Amino acid sequence: MSSQFLQFLISGITVGATYALVGLGFSIVYNSSQVINFAQGEFVMIGGMATVFLMAAGAPMPLAIALAVLLAVVIGFALGKFAIEPARGAPVVSIIIITIGASIFLRGAAMLVWDRNLHHMPAFSGSDPIDIGGAALLPQSVWVVGGMVIIVAALQVFFSHARIGKAMLATAFNPLAAQLVGISTRGMLLLSFALAAGIGAIAGILIAPITLTYAGVGIMLGLKGFSAAIVGGLGNPMGAVAGGLVVGIAEAMTAGYISSAYKDAVAFLIILAVLLIRPSGLFGRRESERV
Amino acid sequence: MRALLAPRTGGLLALAIVIALLPAVLPNNFYFNVAILVGLNAIVCVGLNLLIGYAGQISLGHAGFFGLGAYASALLTGSYGWPSLAALVVGAAAVGALAFLLARPILKLKGHYLAMGTLGMGVIISIVLNQEAGLTGGPDGMPVPAFEVWGWTAYGERTWYWIVGGTLLVTTWLALNLIESPIGRALRAIHGSEIAAEVIGVKTERFKTLVFVISAVLASVGGSMFAHYSGFITPSEAEFFHSIAFVTMVVLGGMASIFGSILGAAILTVLPQFLAVLHDYETLVLGAVMMSVMIFLPKGLLPSLAELLRRRSL
Amino acid sequence: MKIWDVRTVLGWTVGLLAAATIALGAQAQEPIKLGVFLSATGGAAFLGDPEKKTIELYVEKINADGGLLGRQVQLTIYDDGTKAKEALTFVKRLIDQDKVDLIIGGTTTGNTMAVINEVEQAGLPFISLAGASVIIDPVKKWVFKTPHTDRLAVQKIFTDMKARGLTKIGLLAGSGGFDKSCAGNARALMESEGVEILADETHGAGDTDMTPQLTKIKNTEGVQAFLYCGFGAPTSIVAKNYKQLGITIPHYQTHGSASVRFIKGADGAAEGVRLPAAALLVVDSLPDSHPQKAIASAYKAAYEDGYKEPISTFGGHAYDALFLAAEAIKRAGSLDKEAVRSEIEKTNGFIGVDGIFTMSPDDHLGLDNDSFVMVEVHDGGWKLQE
Numbered sequence: 001m002s003s004q005f006l007q008f009l010i011s012g013i014t015v016g017a018t019y020a021l022v023g024l025g026f027s028i029v030y031n032s033s034q035v036i037n038f039a040q041g042e043f044v045m046i047g048g049m050a051t052v053f054l055m056a057a058g059a060p061m062p063l064a065i066a067l068a069v070l071l072a073v074v075i076g077f078a079l080g081k082f083a084i085e086p087a088r089g090a091p092v093v094s095i096i097i098i099t100i101g102a103s104i105f106l107r108g109a110a111m112l113v114w115d116r117n118l119h120h121m122p123a124f125s126g127s128d129p130i131d132i133g134g135a136a137l138l139p140q141s142v143w144v145v146g147g148m149v150i151i152v153a154a155l156q157v158f159f160s161h162a163r164i165g166k167a168m169l170a171t172a173f174n175p176l177a178a179q180l181v182g183i184s185t186r187g188m189l190l191l192s193f194a195l196a197a198g199i200g201a202i203a204g205i206l207i208a209p210i211t212l213t214y215a216g217v218g219i220m221l222g223l224k225g226f227s228a229a230i231v232g233g234l235g236n237p238m239g240a241v242a243g244g245l246v247v248g249i250a251e252a253m254t255a256g257y258i259s260s261a262y263k264d265a266v267a268f269l270i271i272l273a274v275l276l277i278r279p280s281g282l283f284g285r286r287e288s289e290r291v
Numbered sequence: 292m293r294a295l296l297a298p299r300t301g302g303l304l305a306l307a308i309v310i311a312l313l314p315a316v317l318p319n320n321f322y323f324n325v326a327i328l329v330g331l332n333a334i335v336c337v338g339l340n341l342l343i344g345y346a347g348q349i350s351l352g353h354a355g356f357f358g359l360g361a362y363a364s365a366l367l368t369g370s371y372g373w374p375s376l377a378a379l380v381v382g383a384a385a386v387g388a389l390a391f392l393l394a395r396p397i398l399k400l401k402g403h404y405l406a407m408g409t410l411g412m413g414v415i416i417s418i419v420l421n422q423e424a425g426l427t428g429g430p431d432g433m434p435v436p437a438f439e440v441w442g443w444t445a446y447g448e449r450t451w452y453w454i455v456g457g458t459l460l461v462t463t464w465l466a467l468n469l470i471e472s473p474i475g476r477a478l479r480a481i482h483g484s485e486i487a488a489e490v491i492g493v494k495t496e497r498f499k500t501l502v503f504v505i506s507a508v509l510a511s512v513g514g515s516m517f518a519h520y521s522g523f524i525t526p527s528e529a530e531f532f533h534s535i536a537f538v539t540m541v542v543l544g545g546m547a548s549i550f551g552s553i554l555g556a557a558i559l560t561v562l563p564q565f566l567a568v569l570h571d572y573e574t575l576v577l578g579a580v581m582m583s584v585m586i587f588l589p590k591g592l593l594p595s596l597a598e599l600l601r602r603r604s605l
Numbered sequence: 606m607k608i609w610d611v612r613t614v615l616g617w618t619v620g621l622l623a624a625a626t627i628a629l630g631a632q633a634q635e636p637i638k639l640g641v642f643l644s645a646t647g648g649a650a651f652l653g654d655p656e657k658k659t660i661e662l663y664v665e666k667i668n669a670d671g672g673l674l675g676r677q678v679q680l681t682i683y684d685d686g687t688k689a690k691e692a693l694t695f696v697k698r699l700i701d702q703d704k705v706d707l708i709i710g711g712t713t714t715g716n717t718m719a720v721i722n723e724v725e726q727a728g729l730p731f732i733s734l735a736g737a738s739v740i741i742d743p744v745k746k747w748v749f750k751t752p753h754t755d756r757l758a759v760q761k762i763f764t765d766m767k768a769r770g771l772t773k774i775g776l777l778a779g780s781g782g783f784d785k786s787c788a789g790n791a792r793a794l795m796e797s798e799g800v801e802i803l804a805d806e807t808h809g810a811g812d813t814d815m816t817p818q819l820t821k822i823k824n825t826e827g828v829q830a831f832l833y834c835g836f837g838a839p840t841s842i843v844a845k846n847y848k849q850l851g852i853t854i855p856h857y858q859t860h861g862s863a864s865v866r867f868i869k870g871a872d873g874a875a876e877g878v879r880l881p882a883a884a885l886l887v888v889d890s891l892p893d894s895h896p897q898k899a900i901a902s903a904y905k906a907a908y909e910d911g912y913k914e915p916i917s918t919f920g921g922h923a924y925d926a927l928f929l930a931a932e933a934i935k936r937a938g939s940l941d942k943e944a945v946r947s948e949i950e951k952t953n954g955f956i957g958v959d960g961i962f963t964m965s966p967d968d969h970l971g972l973d974n975d976s977f978v979m980v981e982v983h984d985g986g987w988k989l990q991e
Contacts, residue, residue, distance in 0.1 A: 004820055004821075007816065008817060011817065036406070083586060086586050087585060087589060091589075092349065092403065093349050093546070094542060094585045094589050096349070096406060096538075097538065098581070098585045098586060100539075101578045101580070101581025101582035104574055104577055104578030104581065105574075105577075105579050105581075105582060108572070108575030108576070108577070108578055111575075111646070112575060116654075117651065118651065118841070118870055119870075120871075122872065123872075127845075127848070127872065127873070127874075129849050131851075136849055136850050136851055209872075211813035211814070212813070212842065212870055220811060223410070223414070223531070226407065230403075230404065234403060256817040260806070260807065260809060260812070260817055260818055261780075262418065264414075264418055264809060265418040265419075268410075271408070272415075275396075275404060275408050275411075276396050279399055279404060319702060320702075321697065321702035324694075324698075421809070424785065429785065430715060430781060430782075431716075431782040431785075432689050432715065432719055434722055448701075522722050522723070523693055523719050523722060524690075525715075525719070527688055527690050528690070567683060567695075567698075
């Protein structure tokens with residue numbers, strides 16, 4: 001019984017770590033631009049697909065991964081530059097449609113440039129499960145969770161010590177004041193898109209050996225990551241991480257003990273519950289309307 | 292005579308003429324099929340525009356209401372042998388009641404939180420339709436009996452064309468009247484600034500709820516009609532992308548422009564039919580169109596066009 | 606690259622159309638219009654893609670050999686993206702706009718069931734490529750199919766299990782039409798076949814992790830074998846999760862997994878999985894006396910030569926559908942829809958890739974269990990089981 005619980009927990013934390021990374025991307029972009037980037041899930045897809053195809057073309061895995069992340073970063077930057085920046089000041093709903101359009105566009109491009117099939121990526125360090133109290137732990141799960149922890153730690157250092165990280169944080173708190181002290185808020189917007197795209201791509205690469213990857217893999221992951229960001233409170237990166245883990249574990253437990261049929265509904269039920277109790281997320285700042 | 296020339300009556304008249312004359316140029320049933328889908332989408336979008344364009348509230352979950360209406364009709368007529376019209380009305384009433392219950396907590400949310408709330412609501416509806424396979428047939432969908440009133444069966448594209456065209460005309464007329472009524476003015480006040488509206492005594496919550504319910508009921512009616520016309524429905528009617536499609540039609544045509552919504556529905560329904568021929572590029576082009584229209588014509592097609600004409604004539 | 610590619614493609618299309626028109630002008634008669642709708646993308650892409658390639662390959666061959674009844678075959682293919690709603694839209698389009706003489710398609714059971722009403726009302730022959738028995742049972746006037754039914758598959762699997770002394774099983778099924786129909790058949794056949802289902806689990810469409818369900822089956826007392834009812838992407842995931850959890854009891858899947866993509870996707874975890882499939886999959890191991898040997902070898906050679914990828918049984922279903930139709934049109938000597946339909950129904954002893962078809966007014970499939978073989982995944986390929 002407890003080995004079963006442990007199995008569900010492992011499964012939940014692994015999936016939750018992916019949601020956390022995607023949610024982190026939503027948060028970073030939202031912080032510096034007040035934009036919800038619905039194309040965030042596509043970077044997960046780009047990371048996985050690009051790695052698979054670069055490896056098929058003969059690149060060794062580490063090189064393929066580095067190039068895939070670089071590709072995502074460039075596309076993220078371009079998205080910010082050519083799609084979001086020109087539309088600054090448009091209503092929220094228009095921006096939502098632009099980013100959804102971007103996600104459809106990127107998916108279409110992936111189907112053309114690569115293909116529409118499912119691809120598998122070899123696990124980083126074998127696929128022989130490790131036995132923990134009767135539950136099977138995949139080495140790749142360790143990579144996923146470890147990768148998440150490292151990225152979170154690195155971001156923490158970046159935001160609190162690096163000059164440019166502090167500038168991003170300042171922009172998030174008060175864009176006008178940040179601009180007044182000489183921070184380029186435009187630059188911060190582009191940087192945040194590139195950074196979020198890179199993190200999304202890493203998530204996609206880490207998870208690909210477990211879930212398989214294909215052009216449409218980003219759709220549900222994007223929505224779940226958005227849920228994670230909202231549960232944690234938009235614009236709070238650590239909140240997104242907590243939100244991701246909460247959603248992932250709740251899903252695995254539901255699938256295990258209640259019904260796998262409603263697994264996907266759990267994330268959204270949590271969202272509705274959280275929003276009813278705290279309309280700006282668990283750890284979010286309250287927004288006030290300026291008249 | 293004067294009333295006839297008023298912009299809204301004129302627009303309505305133009306719409307009626309287009310609907311009346313279109314069959315003369317539609318070569319075959321396939322084109323009628325596309326025209327019917329345009330009409331059904333337009334009915335939903337006119338309602339949704341009241342919510343998005345006039346009351347300023349986003350909804351990324353209206354396909355959920357569309358799907359519920361479709362399944363209410365399919366289940367009540369197919370599995371329980373109800374008369375079609377009764378099923379449509381009861382379905383719409385039930386969806387209206389659901390929208391009324393959801394409105395209060397959901398419409399308290401703002402901006403992206405509202406987007407997420409409505410999105411979550413739509414996704415949950417779609418998951419229920421997918422998973423309750425015993426009732427709904429699951430992801431593979433279920434057949435729907437033909438629409439029958441007093442022994443008369445609506446069958447065939449041409450019959451449905453007139454039913455949908457007529458319904459669209461009535462819907463548009465109702466929406467235009469609503470906007471010109473005191474309710475419409477209150478809505479626009481809410482769109483401007485909710486707090487300011489509240490201060491001058493507009494019961495914002497009541498009006499937002501009202502519009503939310505109206506738009507949900509219209510979506511449900513559209514769904515019911517679609518179900519009977521198409522004869523087969525799947526849970527994809529309720530899925531996230533269908534909600535997005537509705538919102539895109541509204542925003543593409545122009546927020547706070549009723550006729551814009553009809554135009555938006557027409558363009559986004561016809562476009563994929565053309566793109567199907569070059570199917571490798573379909574997704575790519577659709578995404579590019581959505582992005583570029585929003586970037587270059589942020590106000591939507593009809594308002595931008597109207598502005599252009601006004602500038603020309605000056 | 607974006608715009609230019611579209612333009613180039615458009616340019617080519619226009620050019621080809623013009624060329625085709627000229628070529629057709631030379632022909633005295635109207636072409637035969639074949640309408641096809643398949644799931645070349647989406648969840649069932651690994652079924653629909655080889656189906657599409659097979660049809661394109663052989664229609665070209667038929668035309669190069671002078672067509673049917675001395676007329677060229679004009680092919681219209683739509684990709685429904687594995688969405689039932691799209692399938693219905695495209696079938697309406699094939700009937701009303703393209704005015705086709707015959708329809709082949711419906712990669713999945715769901716997409717087939719979605720269009721049956723429309724096809725029956727329009728009254729034109731339709732050959733489905735999907736698996737479930739519900740498509741032809743009860744018999745519909747205009748609807749035929751070529752793949753073995755899930756019912757035949759389950760029977761074959763149960764027979765194999767019993768021969769190995771396995772009678773208590775765990776069942777997992779997806780939520781698609783084939784999955785549900787297959788699981789339903791397993792439950793229905795359970796008593797008469799003397800098999801007991803101790804654990805009965807399902808997973809949702811698009812799920813990427815089946816470990817919770819498999820953990821439950823693993824922890825069920827007395828389970829001796831496992832059966833998965835499903836097709837496409839989840840087949841690989843189930844095999845991977847199965848291995849990850851260290852489950853060792855025999856693993857069975859259906860002919861919904863009969864593609865190398867299943868083996869590749871499972872990344873080594875598919876080893877030892879058994880499934881019933883058309884003999885095509887192991888054509889090289891068949892004795893020369895086997896009735897399918899010649900035709901299956903020829904198909905395999907043509908497909909693998911044309912597309913540089915291994916065959917799957919799904920392409921075989923499309924091959925059979927195309928030639929069943931071609932034979933019927935030849936026998937009918939016209940494109941009269943009723944004549945073609947009744948000729949398909951009279952198919953007798955047609956040797957296809959899937960088996961020998963003998964149809965009747967009560968049987969719109971015409972295959973029996975003998976043409977099914979049990980195969981096991983072995984060293985990344987298929988191994989015939991006796």
